[in-house]
Amino acid sequence: MSSRSTLVQDGDLVQLVGQDHKNFIFRLYKGEQLQTHRGTLNHDDLIGLSWGSRVYSHMGKPFYLLQPSIHDLLLDTRRNTQIMYPKDIGFILLNLDIGPGKHVVEAGTGSGAFTTALAYAVGSEGHVASYEVRPEMAALARRNLERVGLVDRVTFKIKDIEQGFDESEADSLFLDVINPEAYIGQSKAALKPGGVFGCILPTVNQLSRVIPALKKREFAFIEVCEIFLRYYKTIPQRIRPTDRMVAHTGYLVFARSILTPDAGDNQYDQDTDLVVEDAEQDL
Numbered sequence: 001m002s003s004r005s006t007l008v009q010d011g012d013l014v015q016l017v018g019q020d021h022k023n024f025i026f027r028l029y030k031g032e033q034l035q036t037h038r039g040t041l042n043h044d045d046l047i048g049l050s051w052g053s054r055v056y057s058h059m060g061k062p063f064y065l066l067q068p069s070i071h072d073l074l075l076d077t078r079r080n081t082q083i084m085y086p087k088d089i090g091f092i093l094l095n096l097d098i099g100p101g102k103h104v105v106e107a108g109t110g111s112g113a114f115t116t117a118l119a120y121a122v123g124s125e126g127h128v129a130s131y132e133v134r135p136e137m138a139a140l141a142r143r144n145l146e147r148v149g150l151v152d153r154v155t156f157k158i159k160d161i162e163q164g165f166d167e168s169e170a171d172s173l174f175l176d177v178i179n180p181e182a183y184i185g186q187s188k189a190a191l192k193p194g195g196v197f198g199c200i201l202p203t204v205n206q207l208s209r210v211i212p213a214l215k216k217r218e219f220a221f222i223e224v225c226e227i228f229l230r231y232y233k234t235i236p237q238r239i240r241p242t243d244r245m246v247a248h249t250g251y252l253v254f255a256r257s258i259l260t261p262d263a264g265d266n267q268y269d270q271d272t273d274l275v276v277e278d279a280e281q282d283l
């Protein structure tokens with residue numbers, strides 16, 4: 001990932017942003033060239049400059065030289081599938097309590113956009129196990145993670161999660177597959193007690209299948225939400241919302257894995273979605 005150096009170095013991941021916000025993200029190597037529709041830039045001419053410098057192609061077209069943010073990297077994911085977007089990912093990371101040192105499981109890997117965010121968030125001490133049934137998708141995601149220097153934090157597993165996960169004490173687990181309700185039992189088995197489950201669903205109809213499936217497997221504190229994000233034009237005289245927005249990506253579901261009623265003294269009340277203490281114990 002990006003270094004704290006103020007100067008651009010050989011091997012750095014860089015982002016060149018042109019006038020129309022068209023951007024190019026690539027790794028700098030001595031002797032190489034970047035070819036764009038706005039002209040060519042020699043990597044050697046960029047190495048040693050300060051981040052934020054204005055540079056020019058051989059056609060005289062200007063670019064700014066920046067370190068790509070994780071947001072930029074997610075949007076730049078090479079993709080063959082629908083990917084998850086930053087507006088959802090940010091909230092999911094908080095709800096799943098994903099931070100340095102956490103062990104996280106996800107399926108499906110797809111193009112690896114969410115995998116990239118997970119690998120970034122768990123840091124060098126944490127780990128991500130990412131499941132994908134299609135080998136070609138896992139290979140694409142691996143290339144995407146290699147490109148941003150995060151591949152060491154991920155174990156890619158080519159496996160249908162119908163057969164279950166290999167993990168049993170994950171801190172959190174997230175599903176981005178077409179029918180998450182079919183894998184709630186497998187998810188329960190992969191999570192540590194109290195671990196956090198999450199999934200994303202494109203349609204409301206699926207919620208009516210996922211919620212009962214979660215309740216049946218003793219997941220509690222079930223929450224459903226969706227995230228709206230509206231950008232604004234930044235022209236000082238005319239500050240107002242942009243004309244277009246992404247109106248829908250998916251519904252987010254979160255829940256906590258609790259102990260089964262048989263395993264403890266407490267009862268799980270499916271109607272209130274809460275664990276209630278056994279009244280007889282107070283007698």
Ligand SMILES: C[S@@+](CC[C@H](N)C(=O)[O-])C[C@H]1O[C@@H](n2cnc3c(N)ncnc32)[C@H](O)[C@@H]1O
Pocket residue numbers: 081082083084107108109110111112113114115131132133134137159160161162176177178
């Ligand atoms: C929408 S994509 C995931 C995109 C990913 N979250 C991202 O941000 O790039 C869904 C992926 O789940 C995979 N998938 C679907 N069912 C699966 C299963 N039962 N086991 C493993 N992977 C599965 C599909 O092959 C597909 O690549």
